[in-house]
Amino acid sequence: MYKPGSAAALCAVASFLAIPVLGGVGPGSLTQYVNIFTGTAQNDNPGNVFAGAAVPFGMAKVTLQVAGYSPAGYVSESTELARGISPLHDSGTGSSEGSYGNFCIMPVVCAGFSQCPALEGPRSLRRVGDGNNDTGFPGYFSTTLVNGVQIELASTQAASLERYTFPAGTMPTLVLDWTDDSPHSFLFGQMHADWPAQRIIMNGTFRSSFGPSQFSYPAFQCVDLSLAGSISDRTLFGGNTNGMDARRDDLDFWDLPPVAERLRRPDFIQPLQAGAIVRFSPPSSENGSILVRRGVSYTSAQRACENMEREIPAPDFDKLVADSNAQWEDKLGRIVLANGTSDYIRRLFYTSLYRTFLSPNNATGNAPPPYTDTEHPYFDGLYCSWDTYRTLFPLMALTSPREMAQIADTYVDGWRREGWLPECRANNVLGWTQGANNAVPIVADFIVKYADHAADLGLDLNEFWEALEHDVEAVPANWDYTGRRQESYKKLGYIAYNYLESGSTGQRTREASRGLEYAFGDFAAGMVAETLNKSDVAKALFQRSLTYRHNFDPSLKSDGYSSFVARRFPDGTFVPGSNPVDCSPLDTNSSHECSTQSTNTFGIYESSSWEYSLYAPHDVAGLIAVLGSNDTANKNETFAKRLHHFFDAGYYLPGNEPSFQTPTLFHHVGRPADSVRQVRRIVYDHFNLTRGGLPGNDDNAAMASLLVWHLLGLYPVPASGEMLVLSPFMPGYEIHNELLGDVRVRVTGFDLRSLARDVPQGARAFVDTLKLDGVAVGRCRVDFSQLFAARDVEFVMTDVEVGGCDGQEPSSVSAGGFV
Structure with missing residues (x-):
């Protein structure tokens, strides 16, 4: 049992003291009391709580997508592998296969560009400390992968700003997943890369996490890579778990149309893993960090881009964290x-x-x-x-x-x-x-x-x-x-x-x-x-x-x-x-x-x-x-x-x-x-x-x-x-x-x-x-x-019952x- 003053209580309180301060930005007077990781354990009555960057009632809920049982995308204290950063999640739901988790971005460290892993299995990694070292407060989240990349996240209502800091001497490289949501339910969609503008748009139609199988939903994202520096290498990839791992750098558009006959034949389904790989040179900052800005929508890719440009007009990561945290201060201040x-x-x-x-x-x-x-x-x-x-x-x-x-x-x-x-x-x-x-x-x-x-x-x-x-x-x-x-x-x-x-x-x-x-x-x-x-x-x-x-059956007894x-x-x-x-x-x-x-x-x-x-x-x-x-x-x-x-x-x-x-x-x-x-x-x-x-x-x-x-x-x-x-x-x-x-x-x-x-x-x-x-x-x-x-x-209190x-x-x- 957990009691105030116990060792467990002291450890829980101490965890707040490790929250980083970003250029003077940190939790406010009320948000300092929030532990965003409560309820994120994978075992022992999992609470399925979202832990990541979000604003109140935010549509964009950006966090690390962890493999295995992770209905909210994130779980803590887990040896399961991280699949990337997704901007779409729910919180506290019981869908065992997970909800959303679309459009993961995964930072990878690899010597030659052709050697960079793209498919979900090869690119997935554990976190340093298996989640115990992750930090965050309302409006901010950070984790570090075993490849040495630190990930920091901030968000608005329908967009996110993500900072990836790579180890010194490495070339910042990102895998942008198009097809793999949490339950692997992708049906069809399109991906288009505007390489001169360094912008990629994606959409897909996916199965719902808790409803009749005939229901599906669309999701759209717009990714701005121009903040990360110049792209030195890029390619589209496609593969599966049966050995396919193909890449083409001569493509900028990919259309996967619905195939009704295939969908009626489960034995024909061979799920495709697809997306893009990009490498930047030089990094956008002296410490090896790069910024990625993206927007999401359920309406259209155009709306996703509009959300991104309107809500994050300038790439000021610390200001975005502060603005988000201020929104949480307002909500918590209602009591x-x-x-x-x-x-x-x-x-x-x-x-x-x-x-x-x-x-x-x-x-x-x-x-x-x-x-x-x-x-x-x-x-x-x-x-x-x-x-x-x-x-x-x-x-x-x-x-x-x-x-x-x-x-x-x-x-x-x-x-x-x-x-x-x-x-x-x-x-x-x-x-x-x-x-x-x-x-x-x-x-x-x-x-x-x-x-x-x-x-x-x-x-x-x-x-x-x-x-x-x-x-x-x-x-x-x-x-x-x-x-x-x-x-x-x-x-x-x-x-x-x-x-x-x-x-x-x-x-x-x-x-x-x-x-x-x-x-x-x-x-x-x-x-x-x-x-x-x-x-x-x-x-x-x-x-x-x-x-x-x-x-009520009056004769029924127990x-x-x-x-x-x-x-x-x-x-x-x-x-x-x-x-x-x-x-x-x-x-x-x-x-x-x-x-x-x-x-x-x-x-x-x-x-x-x-x-x-x-x-x-x-x-x-x-x-x-x-x-x-x-x-x-x-x-x-x-x-x-x-x-x-x-x-x-x-x-x-x-x-x-x-x-x-x-x-x-x-x-x-x-x-x-x-x-x-x-x-x-x-x-x-x-x-x-x-x-x-x-x-x-x-x-x-x-x-x-x-x-x-x-x-x-x-x-x-x-x-x-x-x-x-x-x-x-x-x-x-x-x-x-x-x-x-x-x-x-x-x-x-x-x-x-x-x-x-x-x-x-x-x-x-x-x-x-x-x-x-x-x-x-x-x-x-x-x-x-x-x-x-x-x-x-x-309330007038007494010791008398x-x-x-x-x-x-x-x-x-x-x-x-x-x-």
Whole structure:
């Protein structure tokens, strides 16, 4: 276990002290607390976090592309070989073959130009220290290869500036890869070299990393080599893993057209590795370093060149780093921690908050069809909304209303252009639906909190409502990547197992968990309807949101507890043989699948029935009644015991999104102190600053935003304004919201002794009451609108585990509804 003050903690903190200063340029007052390498370990719960140079929500995410398992391109502490520097990546996604990684540039050291390795295998190298010596901070990244070349990276929204410093006495040489993205999915494209101008443009069409195989996406790059000095040698190359390694210096254009017949014959596919090799003489600087400038786009090569020229008009590497770092300072400054915050918590907080601004990728103005001519914002890398609706977007609502508005508009533009809100858009195309059509609670969360500001933001909420209503009511052609599996859900109130839908198709899996997620989506849409004064529609949606109860089999038992979600036949009976332990951390049976596989037939997605049977964020009071139906008089006690058993027995899965809300459920039975204790254990057991410091895949900052909420002492109920009150890890903070103004949070009686995995006797870790502008409002919940109306928020702390919620019990649809 990792604890502040331990050897691991001291090493993690020391790693910040090794950050280089570039001509006086280094991390700022807040970015100095960010460790960009947290979550980049390849083994031990890989977080799949991007570590490289990027600006907030940058489309260009430039870093080292490492072979093997590297979904974000970069991994640390790995003996895997480096394939080159790519400007396109995602962060924190679970695509095992990787996402993007297109257009690698690899610096090579070779005596004769004809001897320079070009193909991926021969040119790949290890790093000095195998990643342990890599350095960086927000806006800057550096690594050194075993051939002695130091690589330094900086970027803008859609372009990068890369500095390669070669060993003294060597001729700077670069291999520019055209065809090899991370999963080696190149289909066709063109490459053109304007040798007199020292400019190369490339494009390719590649397969998506997380979607139906018939979907593909285009990518374009424009490379300016004129900053590196005069080209002395150059050639185009092409080869494969079967022995071909051909080169031609008489070519400046190469067109690989689509070959439909070959694509239908997998046994005919012989992947081509192709690109260009260039050598410079003399280097562009006295120390042997050369600069390369390039731009990227999903629209055209011309747009990629325009991005490069507009965003990096002059080759000033240090200025670009400083400008990028300043953008990160602005984003991190939206929550400023008070003096007296421990150094460890400050670093943990800002390292996590940093990642919440890495994704999704703002590709506005650079979108592929059918979005190329859209007048609306365009963001890529939305996968998956099932991961991010719980914590990431509610946090964005707290700090970044304009960016949230743009992303919500992006979701609605999916409905405008393709007929549905995108649930899991990856690589600019539709991806697999995971839990449900979870774009609904994301768009709903924005509307519920910012309806009064929609006009100022240029948004038509009637149009937003039309998109939401369509997504919860319409029947898709294929529910695997759009909409819902609707027919039996609407007819029976649950998704029936062994039921033949007549109007659409898709995988017959995940019936129970989808039913729960659909019900929550109905609640989210209902909250929007209520916000927009559509009372009758809201009432009907709230009523349908209570159908989550239909998924519980009261006769299903495990560990002495009864009533678990399970598959259900159309006649109302439940499928026999269900085991709530399946796909939990205690499941030792490796013969069944738990994710999107067609053979996942036990009714739940990426989780266990033990976990999903605690999921009804909009109606926990009703859930308590369902789970305590055999013990009505003591249903709260039964629920509390079941929650404790869930954690103590090992069913809690810290890296899984359905478990995010579970530690706070003690609030609903009047035991907020139990929630605080459980959150303390989770923070210290599963998160730290090391490179393996996450409990699993970051999932586009789902994990990062969860930790930020825990440290702030709050937890949101998505698609509502409600936040449950926990216990802050710092003596106070200020929230700066550009639309709603500033909020000052004070923690009266803050006790450093409470910052421990197990709260010691006498430590003030518990909230006695929450005060808004001096008025006590209870200890269990606060509303988003209350928070920003108050301006002065005070957590009054105590060492007494006070029971009850002091009149502020968390809301539930079946117990009066939400404000």
